[in-house]
Amino acid sequence: DARVTQTPRDKVTEMGQEVTMRCQPILGHNTVFWYRQTMMQGLELLAYFRNRAPLDDSGMPKDRFSAEMPDATLATLKIQPSEPRDSAVYFCASGLVGGREQFFGPGTRLTVL
Amino acid sequence: AQTVTQSQPEMSVQEAETVTLSCTYDTSESNYYLFWYKQPPSRQMILVIRQEAYKQQNATENRFSVNFQKAAKSFSLKISDSQLGDTAMYFCAFIRYGGATNKLIFGTGTLLAVQP
Numbered sequence: 001d002a003r004v005t006q007t008p009r010d011k012v013t014e015m016g017q018e019v020t021m022r023c024q025p026i027l028g029h030n031t032v033f034w035y036r037q038t039m040m041q042g043l044e045l046l047a048y049f050r051n052r053a054p055l056d057d058s059g060m061p062k063d064r065f066s067a068e069m070p071d072a073t074l075a076t077l078k079i080q081p082s083e084p085r086d087s088a089v090y091f092c093a094s095g096l097v098g099g100r101e102q103f104f105g106p107g108t109r110l111t112v113l
Numbered sequence: 114a115q116t117v118t119q120s121q122p123e124m125s126v127q128e129a130e131t132v133t134l135s136c137t138y139d140t141s142e143s144n145y146y147l148f149w150y151k152q153p154p155s156r157q158m159i160l161v162i163r164q165e166a167y168k169q170q171n172a173t174e175n176r177f178s179v180n181f182q183k184a185a186k187s188f189s190l191k192i193s194d195s196q197l198g199d200t201a202m203y204f205c206a207f208i209r210y211g212g213a214t215n216k217l218i219f220g221t222g223t224l225l226a227v228q229p
Binding site: 031033035042043044045048056089091093095097098099100101102103104106107109 | 146148155156157158159160163165204208210211215216217219220221222
């Protein structure tokens with residue numbers, strides 16, 4: 001049963017610390033998305049990769065956030081330094097170019113104190 | 114820019130009854146897909162049903178069906194024979210077909226509570 005995996009599932013950290021979230025897309029999928037879910041903003045796109053190349057990161061605060069795909073099986077989202085307003089659930093999703101569906105991971109709940 | 118609107122923040126239904134969740138969207142695109150996602154307390158985003166804009170026939174998946182009105186830009190979800198496990202947040206979502214970024218545009222969600 002292919003599924004997107006994300007680690008960690010929950011993360012509590014203190015303001016100023018670096019946070020790294022990891023995602024393993026479904027094998028064979030060539031698009032990866034990072035979404036953030038907050039009560040105030042709902043679900044919003046942070047970054048989009050196609051064939052490991054970043055195509056859209058317009059939704060991501062550039063000064064502290066960075067997203068990469070070191071290889072086809074790993075996508076990372078880093079926050080440095082973290083701030084309380086970064087507290088949210090971060091979802092990774094994967095799919096196929098031209099595909100209709102995105103498959104979501106279980107999300108990482110981040111709490112920045 | 115595309116927008117998705119869910120005007121019902123919360124809804125309640127009795128077990129075994131039928132409930133309809135509303136969604137409207139705004140777009141100038143002609144090729145797109147619409148989705149309903151379910152998010153239970155586990156927070157996993159689960160695809161419930163999808164509709165291709167070019168199809169006139171309404172999609173159905175077991176107890177879930179949609180009423181897609183393209184001219185009115187309306188996409189409601191009907192849940193028949195509601196079950197306790199249907200209790201969740203439901204999100205309506207839009208995706209443009211063939212765009213540079215296939216990002217999902219989500220509504221604000223409707224929290225559905227199924228009462229025993």
